Amino acid sequence: MFSSHSLPPALLEKVFQYIDLHQDEFVQTLKEWVAIESDSVQPVPRFRQELFRMMAVAADTLQRLGAHVTSVDMGSQQLPDGQSLPIPPVILAELGNDPTKGTVCFYGHLDVQPADQGNGWLTDPYVLTEVDGKLYGRGATDNKGPVLAWINAVSAFRALEQDLPVNIKFIIEGMEEAGSVALEELVEKEKNRFFSGVDYIVISDNLWISQRKPAITYGTRGNSYFMVEVKCRDQDFHSGTFGGILHEPMADLVALLGSLVDSSGHILVPGIYDEVAPLTEEEINTYKAIHLDLEEYRNSSRVEKFLFDTKEEILMHLWRYPSLSIHGIEGAFDEPGAKTVIPGQVIGKFSIRLVPHMNVSVVEKQVTRHLEDVFSKRNSSNKMVVSMTLGLHPWIANINDTQYLAAKRAIRTVFGTEPDMIRDGSTIPIAKMFQEIVHKSVVLIPLGAVDDGEHSQNEKINRWNYIEGTKLFAAFFLEMAQLH
Amino acid sequence: MFSSHSLPPALLEKVFQYIDLHQDEFVQTLKEWVAIESDSVQPVPRFRQELFRMMAVAADTLQRLGAHVTSVDMGSQQLPDGQSLPIPPVILAELGNDPTKGTVCFYGHLDVQPADQGNGWLTDPYVLTEVDGKLYGRGATDNKGPVLAWINAVSAFRALEQDLPVNIKFIIEGMEEAGSVALEELVEKEKNRFFSGVDYIVISDNLWISQRKPAITYGTRGNSYFMVEVKCRDQDFHSGTFGGILHEPMADLVALLGSLVDSSGHILVPGIYDEVAPLTEEEINTYKAIHLDLEEYRNSSRVEKFLFDTKEEILMHLWRYPSLSIHGIEGAFDEPGAKTVIPGQVIGKFSIRLVPHMNVSVVEKQVTRHLEDVFSKRNSSNKMVVSMTLGLHPWIANINDTQYLAAKRAIRTVFGTEPDMIRDGSTIPIAKMFQEIVHKSVVLIPLGAVDDGEHSQNEKINRWNYIEGTKLFAAFFLEMAQLH
Numbered sequence: 001m002f003s004s005h006s007l008p009p010a011l012l013e014k015v016f017q018y019i020d021l022h023q024d025e026f027v028q029t030l031k032e033w034v035a036i037e038s039d040s041v042q043p044v045p046r047f048r049q050e051l052f053r054m055m056a057v058a059a060d061t062l063q064r065l066g067a068h069v070t071s072v073d074m075g076s077q078q079l080p081d082g083q084s085l086p087i088p089p090v091i092l093a094e095l096g097n098d099p100t101k102g103t104v105c106f107y108g109h110l111d112v113q114p115a116d117q118g119n120g121w122l123t124d125p126y127v128l129t130e131v132d133g134k135l136y137g138r139g140a141t142d143n144k145g146p147v148l149a150w151i152n153a154v155s156a157f158r159a160l161e162q163d164l165p166v167n168i169k170f171i172i173e174g175m176e177e178a179g180s181v182a183l184e185e186l187v188e189k190e191k192n193r194f195f196s197g198v199d200y201i202v203i204s205d206n207l208w209i210s211q212r213k214p215a216i217t218y219g220t221r222g223n224s225y226f227m228v229e230v231k232c233r234d235q236d237f238h239s240g241t242f243g244g245i246l247h248e249p250m251a252d253l254v255a256l257l258g259s260l261v262d263s264s265g266h267i268l269v270p271g272i273y274d275e276v277a278p279l280t281e282e283e284i285n286t287y288k289a290i291h292l293d294l295e296e297y298r299n300s301s302r303v304e305k306f307l308f309d310t311k312e313e314i315l316m317h318l319w320r321y322p323s324l325s326i327h328g329i330e331g332a333f334d335e336p337g338a339k340t341v342i343p344g345q346v347i348g349k350f351s352i353r354l355v356p357h358m359n360v361s362v363v364e365k366q367v368t369r370h371l372e373d374v375f376s377k378r379n380s381s382n383k384m385v386v387s388m389t390l391g392l393h394p395w396i397a398n399i400n401d402t403q404y405l406a407a408k409r410a411i412r413t414v415f416g417t418e419p420d421m422i423r424d425g426s427t428i429p430i431a432k433m434f435q436e437i438v439h440k441s442v443v444l445i446p447l448g449a450v451d452d453g454e455h456s457q458n459e460k461i462n463r464w465n466y467i468e469g470t471k472l473f474a475a476f477f478l479e480m481a482q483l484h
Numbered sequence: 485m486f487s488s489h490s491l492p493p494a495l496l497e498k499v500f501q502y503i504d505l506h507q508d509e510f511v512q513t514l515k516e517w518v519a520i521e522s523d524s525v526q527p528v529p530r531f532r533q534e535l536f537r538m539m540a541v542a543a544d545t546l547q548r549l550g551a552h553v554t555s556v557d558m559g560s561q562q563l564p565d566g567q568s569l570p571i572p573p574v575i576l577a578e579l580g581n582d583p584t585k586g587t588v589c590f591y592g593h594l595d596v597q598p599a600d601q602g603n604g605w606l607t608d609p610y611v612l613t614e615v616d617g618k619l620y621g622r623g624a625t626d627n628k629g630p631v632l633a634w635i636n637a638v639s640a641f642r643a644l645e646q647d648l649p650v651n652i653k654f655i656i657e658g659m660e661e662a663g664s665v666a667l668e669e670l671v672e673k674e675k676n677r678f679f680s681g682v683d684y685i686v687i688s689d690n691l692w693i694s695q696r697k698p699a700i701t702y703g704t705r706g707n708s709y710f711m712v713e714v715k716c717r718d719q720d721f722h723s724g725t726f727g728g729i730l731h732e733p734m735a736d737l738v739a740l741l742g743s744l745v746d747s748s749g750h751i752l753v754p755g756i757y758d759e760v761a762p763l764t765e766e767e768i769n770t771y772k773a774i775h776l777d778l779e780e781y782r783n784s785s786r787v788e789k790f791l792f793d794t795k796e797e798i799l800m801h802l803w804r805y806p807s808l809s810i811h812g813i814e815g816a817f818d819e820p821g822a823k824t825v826i827p828g829q830v831i832g833k834f835s836i837r838l839v840p841h842m843n844v845s846v847v848e849k850q851v852t853r854h855l856e857d858v859f860s861k862r863n864s865s866n867k868m869v870v871s872m873t874l875g876l877h878p879w880i881a882n883i884n885d886t887q888y889l890a891a892k893r894a895i896r897t898v899f900g901t902e903p904d905m906i907r908d909g910s911t912i913p914i915a916k917m918f919q920e921i922v923h924k925s926v927v928l929i930p931l932g933a934v935d936d937g938e939h940s941q942n943e944k945i946n947r948w949n950y951i952e953g954t955k956l957f958a959a960f961f962l963e964m965a966q967l968h
Contacts, residue, residue, distance in 0.1 A: 223723075232788075233785075235604060235941055235942070236941065238938055239811070240911055241691070243809045243837050244801035244909065245791050248810065250741075250810040250811070255747070258739050261735055263731070263863060265732075303730065305865035307728075308729060321728060323723070323727035323729075327816065327817040328827065329813055329816060332811065333812030336564075337526070337527065337662075338525075338873055338874060340809070340939070342809050343811070349822065353724065353727050381789035381790075
């Protein structure tokens with residue numbers, strides 16, 4: 001299906017050559033960005049200062065590329081302890097406004113998860129360190145590397161004095177790891193201003209599912225997080241003094257949590273599967289096309305046996321079927337050793353990963369009704385309160401949108417292979433947010449390999465992924481220009 | 485039946501007067517003892533140091549009373565994680581050895597349950613704080629207050645330069661809340677030395693069943709503490725990345741814990757009730773004689789509704805029937821807020837209160853077999869390990885022994901009432917241990933009121949209980965001298 005198209009070979013070759021020749025500079029810039037400790041999770045003034053510095057460095061880089069840059073003041077954040085911390089600005093940037101060209105908006109974030117060298121890191125997390133082609137450092141793959149790859153691609157056209165094939169916009173934030181505080185309000189406000197001319201939105205904030213084969217992500221699961229509290233009184237009891245005569249909150253809670261999911265992973269809440277999109281023959285084929293070495297996956301996960309034995313079943317249960325996980329219990333005895341306590345008040349925590357076309361508020365009602373039903377059958381004198389503390393919608397895109405086709409072609413050009421068409425079992429709420437507010441096609445084009453370890457110790461991006469990813473974005477610009 | 489006896493009124497009056505006059509000193513000493521954070525449950529060096537300090541302070545106090553004190557080195561304790569911690573010494577003390585007098589040995593412990601001010605305490609748990617006649621502090625009633633009441637009673641005789649009516653021995657330990665580590669070996673070793681001249685053993689480590697009416701305790705339940713570990717791998721998972729394809733350890737554990745007890749408190753482990761002593765008509769009558777205002781009991785417990793509606797059923801289910809309580813889970817998410825974790829390895833903790841004539845090792849087999857049965861039906865690929873980490877026998881005494889009669893008389897003198905003849909739903913394993921090793925009569929004379937909250941937040945002892953309890957022990961010495 002791609003045989004009829006061809007990119008201007010001379011230009012593409014020049015751009016790729018430029019990128020190869022300047023790869024050490026690109027790595028050096030990544031090193032400078034990783035060195036900024038832009039941790040948005042730990043709410044302390046020092047890291048906030050680093051976040052402001054990070055955003056200023058990025059704004060400066062974009063300005064030097066010729067972009068029109070606005071750093072939007074995001075005000076401040078009230079923490080639960082009463083402390084107030086400033087929120088780093090969001091960068092809105094524009095490069096080119098040729099009405100005959102399509103406009104692609106790139107979303108990225110420059111904040112990172114906490115990293116503590118003492119805690120399992122083999123190198124200083126804030127000093128980008130290359131070992132065997134792997135660039136180790138906090139933020140290397142999530143998300144500083146991919147943001148820079150996009151910028152590098154633009155800079156290659158600039159350096160070669162070539163017109164950009166598309167108009168480009170940037171929205172870059174510094175609070176993603178802390179829940180993208182205040183971002184939705186900003187996008188809503190800019191809907192008819194900054195976003196008015198945007199045709200496509202590209203995000204590069206997840207990973208491939210293999211070490212060498214690129215992927216395009218067209219959907220993510222949502223998440224509904226529940227807390228179910230069972231209370232007898234606000235004080236604990238001694239099991240010798242009260243054991244035998246109480247409706248014990250833990251017995252109630254364990255029964256409630258035990259009613260949620262069976263041993264095969266099937267969710268037992270009535271009606272929960274009603275709105276799950278039916279599986280089509282076409283969809284089954286996309287799963288079959290994905291390369292996944294189950295043996296290697298099991299080994300790298302260090303899981304003896306999964307609930308399912310085939311690649312297709314495993315991928316579908318990670319991406320297109322809901323799952324329910326019980327996370328833990330607050331208020332019970334959770335320390336090492338033995339304590340003969342009857343907890344007086346306990347809170348069970350679980351969440352359901354939602355898939356198209358499940359609806360957050362319908363799920364909330366179903367779960368609440370189910371738990372009330374189970375609880376009422378126990379005739380317990382305790383009080384039960386169910387609350388959904390977080391409700392994030394699933395997201396799915398149309399994989400026949402222009403930018404999906406362009407991304408596929410670019411991947412073919414750079415990597416010589418078809419991409420894995422994948423979803424993400426986690427939630428990337430901004431994808432759904434852009435789709436719902438801006439009403440434009442959203443695509444996720446990850447650059448990092450499956451073993452990059454985002455959020456964990458020894459996060460890295462491979463030099464190969466970073467540099468070929470830069471080429472991928474350059475090729476993508478040209479493909480978009482052809483297809484738009 | 486007590487009309488024929490009378491104590492020397494002048495001496496008794498002098499002793500009571502002394503106790504009343506010096507009550508603030510007694511409270512001050514309790515404050516100093518509560519200030520020592522002698523937590524034996526959390527196995528950390530800091531608390532162990534506090535335990536050693538506590539035992540040294542107590543040894544010094546007894547020495548100043550003229551007692552011959554030995555602090556027995558108890559060696560050290562190997563923890564499951566390989567760590568080794570020293571065990572605080574056990575105090576063996578003797579005061580008087582007049583062969584014409586009876587010898588009463590008092591057992592007490594000076595270690596306490598964990599207490600965390602953040603977690604529901606209205607005052608600093610280690611600062612004894614008096615509010616409306618209530619002395620709040622960790623260990624105030626369990627067991628520092630009662631130990632000091634006994635010491636205060638002795639000190640009153642000493643200060644008044646009166647001969648002690650009985651020879652007195654003390655055995656005081658610092659590991660009771662951690663299962664009296666190594667105590668049994670010591671008692672076994674001292675059986676024909678320290679314990680050779682002992683006629684009676686008194687323990688004061690439980691509570692009345694009312695706020696104002698004293699009690700004597702002639703039986704306690706035992707306890708079998710279980711841990712059931714379910715493990716997939718030693719690292720946690722992210723629920724977005726793995727939710728839907730795993731046998732989640734929490735789902736297994738919740739099912740295992742949910743199979744233990746039904747909503748009416750009935751234990752579901754097959755065979756568990758087989759050896760419970762049959763209920764006799766005579767026994768029913770002792771329950772009928774006990775005054776228990778159910779309304780008041782419910783109010784003071786702040787429990788809306790118990791599992792049973794009559795006094796007799798409630799008392800029997802606390803004292804003569806087994807109960808099962810689920811204490812909590814180690815390894816899962818237990819903090820406030822939301823975390824989308826799939827715990828990789830979790831440990832459920834529960835215990836069964838045993839009654840005559842249940843057997844610890846039979847119960848261990850029954851519970852293990854039951855959990856293995858439930859687990860195998862789940863076809864989970866996780867690993868389950870069941871262990872009984874503590875097995876304590878139930879205990880029951882003959883209520884016509886001399887010291888039972890003496891205690892009844894002393895209660896009549898100090899409080900003007902007959903005591904409730906009760907059992908304790910908790911485990912006081914040393915009662916059973918003393919009975920089995922030393923072969924002497926053991927009695928429990930509690931001093932604390934039903935609402936003292938041992939083991940829970942805001943533990944307290946009433947000033948009235950502490951001071952009248954001191955008088956009770958003084959009167960008990962004189963009654964023992966008469967009856968022996």
